[in-house]
Structures are given as structure tokens and as C-alpha cells.
Amino acid sequence: MTLAPPRRFFVETWGCQMNELDSQRLSSQLMQQGVLPTRDPQEADLILLNSCSVREKAAQKAYSRLGEYRVMKRHRPELLLGFCGCVAQQEGDRALERLPDLDFVIGPARVGEVGQVLQRRLSGRRVVATGFPDAAERNYDLDLLSREGTYKGMVTIIEGCNKKCTFCIVPSTRGPEQNRPMEHILAEVRHLLDFGFREIELLGQTVNHWRDPSTAADFAVLLDRVARIDGLERLRFVTSYPRDFTQDMVDQLGRHANICPYLHLPVQSGSDRILRLMGRGYDIELYRDLIGRLRTSRPGIALSTDIIVGFPGETDEDFEATLELISEVRFASIFAFKYSSRPGTAAPRLKVPIVEMGVADRRLQRLFALQKGIQLEINQTLVGETFDILVTSWGKQPGSQTGRTPCHRLLHFDFGEQAAELGSMTRVVVEKAFPHSLVGSRVAA
Numbered sequence: 001m002t003l004a005p006p007r008r009f010f011v012e013t014w015g016c017q018m019n020e021l022d023s024q025r026l027s028s029q030l031m032q033q034g035v036l037p038t039r040d041p042q043e044a045d046l047i048l049l050n051s052c053s054v055r056e057k058a059a060q061k062a063y064s065r066l067g068e069y070r071v072m073k074r075h076r077p078e079l080l081l082g083f084c085g086c087v088a089q090q091e092g093d094r095a096l097e098r099l100p101d102l103d104f105v106i107g108p109a110r111v112g113e114v115g116q117v118l119q120r121r122l123s124g125r126r127v128v129a130t131g132f133p134d135a136a137e138r139n140y141d142l143d144l145l146s147r148e149g150t151y152k153g154m155v156t157i158i159e160g161c162n163k164k165c166t167f168c169i170v171p172s173t174r175g176p177e178q179n180r181p182m183e184h185i186l187a188e189v190r191h192l193l194d195f196g197f198r199e200i201e202l203l204g205q206t207v208n209h210w211r212d213p214s215t216a217a218d219f220a221v222l223l224d225r226v227a228r229i230d231g232l233e234r235l236r237f238v239t240s241y242p243r244d245f246t247q248d249m250v251d252q253l254g255r256h257a258n259i260c261p262y263l264h265l266p267v268q269s270g271s272d273r274i275l276r277l278m279g280r281g282y283d284i285e286l287y288r289d290l291i292g293r294l295r296t297s298r299p300g301i302a303l304s305t306d307i308i309v310g311f312p313g314e315t316d317e318d319f320e321a322t323l324e325l326i327s328e329v330r331f332a333s334i335f336a337f338k339y340s341s342r343p344g345t346a347a348p349r350l351k352v353p354i355v356e357m358g359v360a361d362r363r364l365q366r367l368f369a370l371q372k373g374i375q376l377e378i379n380q381t382l383v384g385e386t387f388d389i390l391v392t393s394w395g396k397q398p399g400s401q402t403g404r405t406p407c408h409r410l411l412h413f414d415f416g417e418q419a420a421e422l423g424s425m426t427r428v429v430v431e432k433a434f435p436h437s438l439v440g441s442r443v444a445a
């Protein structure tokens with residue numbers, strides 16, 4: 001059957017900000033080829049599933065979703081189906097074998113090639129584009145990126161990861177670290193600000209391990225250079241690796257008011273024994289010391305973290321150590337998950353007892369209950385405070401909008417007589433606090 005070039009595409013995105021950005025890159029390249037986006041998969045003649053392998057049973061879920069799209073394809077044989085993202089990288093040729101009507105597979109490091117992949121498919125062959133080309137061969141197409149929204153611009157500075165955390169699939173799905181040159185990053189930030197973006201988020205799996213490939217300048221230097229760019233109101237970065245966070249980086253947070261007073265710093269466990277089994281390369285003393293220095297440099301900084309509960313070998317004592325750390329640090333928010341094994345990682349081969357599902361469930365519930373109380377207490381101390389917030393969306397209640405404080409808290413507010421423009425800054429006083437959000441009213445600037 002001769003395939004017709006698609007006219008409309010639909011992208012479904014799972015997972016982290018890296019995947020969101022990859023979907024924007026996929027979209028921009030398709031649009032350059034004259035294929036237009038649609039929000040309705042029924043209208044699309046090209047569907048891309050940008051998958052995430054951090055999800056539990058990731059491959060199974062991805063195949064099941066692709067199965068739903070294949071049902072659509074039975075009624076519309078001209079529909080093209082592309083499998084992208086981290087699960088696609090892991091599955092590669094196997095995905096084409098398993099799904100005879102899948103048209104192509106693209107790994108995260110090959111996103112810049114979607115245009116060529118589509119052309120190759122239209123000329124007859126099913127295509128697998130996975131693996132890790134050198135940074136120099138990667139196509140970023142950033143000037144033409146199809147970005148969602150107009151206020152927060154995400155900028156990848158480092159892709160892949162060189163670490164070997166025993167639970168993590170990233171090194172095998174996104175490959176070894178590839179650093180983008182400083183001048184490219186600065187040019188992209190300036191370009192986004194010229195375009196009207198107000199907030200820039202620097203992205204990388206280990207964002208603070210970035211090094212300029214030619215000068216070896218580190219992330220502290222980059223933070224300083226980016227923060228000094230005229231017109232940048234808010235600068236964030238994610239995800240930081242505790243061991244790589246130097247004092248120079250800590251100092252930059254105190255030096256630049258436009259670096260947001262919010263930091264995501266995954267600790268994963270409060271037990272040194274479990275951290276060793278995870279291969280994290282730091283202990284709790286290092287983490288604690290870093291938190292202290294961050295709070296000295298930037299008083300009031302909001303901290304969030306990731307925790308894995310029920311990692312192989314985790315005893316009651318190890319879990320209690322995690323709860324102790326949470327009580328001590330008082331994080332503004334926590335992303336906590338039950339451990340589940342990922343294919344190709346080292347943790348399932350550790351010679352330690354597995355934690356039963358029921359035990360892990362109960363631990364996770366205890367952790368959530370503890371954290372919910374802490375978050376409520378912290379948020380209650382913010383009642384009466386006024387924040388300059390970035391307006392991000394309309395609220396659920398008539399007359400309300402939603403935004404983010406500089407410390408990244410969600411704030412729903414009554415906008416008064418006139419709504420604020422989405423993407424603008426407005427001043428809001430906090431009137432009520434809940435564990436996961438704040439509620440307030442707009443006040444005169």
C-alpha cells in the first residue's frame with residue numbers, strides 16, 4: 001500500500017519535563033514539514049506515543065496504549081503510528097516485531113530525526129531510530145521549537161546520565177551525558193526572552209553536572225551567566241544531584257534574586273545503608289550539610305525531594321530513618337513512590353530481601369500522612385504573606401485564576417474586577433492554606 005503524507009498529527013506524552021520538551025521538538029519538526037497538530041487523535045493521520053519508562057510496568061502500559069491506537073488503524077489503514085520515548089528506546093526492533101502495523105520507533109536521542117524517519121516510512125520501510133548519536137550530530141532545531149504556553153520556556157542543557165543508580169533506567173534509555181555548549185544555551189534563553197517568555201527552566205537528568213564541552217565551565221558559571229541576562233524574571237532548574245551541588249552553586253542561589261527560591265533535590269532514602277544499595281554515592285550527612293548551606297545562602301528556600309519506599313533490603317529501621325529525615329528537613333513537597341523493578345537495572349539482582357508489597361504500601365501511606373501534616377503547617381505560616389505570582393491558568397471557580405509563587409507553590413486566587421493576563425505577573429495575598437495549595441486574592445501591585 002502506498003502511504004500518503006499525513007496532514008494532522010497527535011502526540012500523547014507521558015513522563016517528565018524532558019519528555020514534554022521532546023514532544024515539543026517532535027511537533028516543531030512535523031510542523032516544518034507541513035503536518036499540523038490536532039488535539040483529537042480521531043482527526044490525526046499520524047499518532048505518536050511519547051512513552052516513559054519510569055512508570056510501573058512501563059512496556060506493558062505502552063503496548064496496551066498502542067493497542068488502542070491500532071484498533072483505530074484497523075478502520076483507517078492510512079493512519080501512521082510512531083512509538084517514541086524511553087520505552088521505545090528499550091524496545092527498538094522488538095516493538096516492530098510485536099506490532100506488525102507499527103510504522104516507526106524513535107528513541108529520545110533521535111527525536112531530532114523524526115522528519116527523516118517519516119520520509120523513510122513514506123517511501124516504504126518501517127523504521128527503527130534508536131541509540132545515541134554524538135552531541136555534534138544531534139539536531140536540536142530550537143529556534144523553531146513548538147513550545148506550549150508562552151511563559152515558561154524549558155531549555156535542555158544536558159541529556160543522558162553517567163551515574164549508575166541501581167533502580168534507574170535513564171542511563172540505558174537516554175544514554176551517557178551529552179552537554180550542550182554554553183553559548184548555545186545562552187542564545188536559546190535570549191531567544192525565548194525575546195519571544196516574551198518570563199520564566200526559564202534549565203533541564204537535565206543531572207542538571208548540575210553540566211560542563212561546557214570546550215571550556216569546562218561548570219553549572220555555577222552557567223547559572224550566573226543565565227541569571228544575568230536582561231529581562232529574565234524567573235530561573236529554575238531540575239533535577240539536581242546532591243553530590244554534584246558545589247558551594248559555588250549554593251552561592252549563586254543567594255546572589256541572584258531571579259533564581260527561584262525553590263530546589264528539587266532527590267534524596268531517595270534517609271538511610272545510608274539503602275543509599276549505598278541504591279548506588280547514590282552520598283550519605284545523609286552530606287545531604288543534611290547541603291540543606292543547611294542552601295538555607296543559609298537563601299533563607300526561606302522551598303525544598304522538594306523524591307523518595308523511593310520499599311527498596312530491596314529496606315528494613316523498618318531504614319524506613320524510620322527516612323521519616324526522621326522528612327521530619328527534620330520539612331520539605332515543601334515530596335514525590336514518593338513504591339519501588340518497582342525496571343528491566344535492565346541492577347537493583348533486582350541485589351542479594352537482599354525483597355520488601356513485600358503490603359509492607360511498602362503501608363510505609364508509603366505513613367510517609368504521605370507525615371508529609372501532609374508538615375506541608376499544611378508550612379503553608380499555614382504563609383497566610384497573610386503577599387507573593388508576586390506568575391499566572392498560569394484559569395481557576396475552577398468563576399472569577400478565579402491560578403499561578404505559581406516564586407517558591408513554586410500553587411496559588412488559586414480571586415482576580416477581582418478584571419482577570420490577569422495568562423503568563424503575566426500579579427500580586428496576591430494568601431488567605432487560606434491547604435496541604436497542596438494556597439488560596440488568596442489579588443491585591444494592587
Ligand code: SF4
Nearest residue numbers: 161163165168170205
Ligand atoms: S542520577 Fe541516578 S536516578 Fe538520576 S538519572 Fe542518573 S542514574 Fe537515574
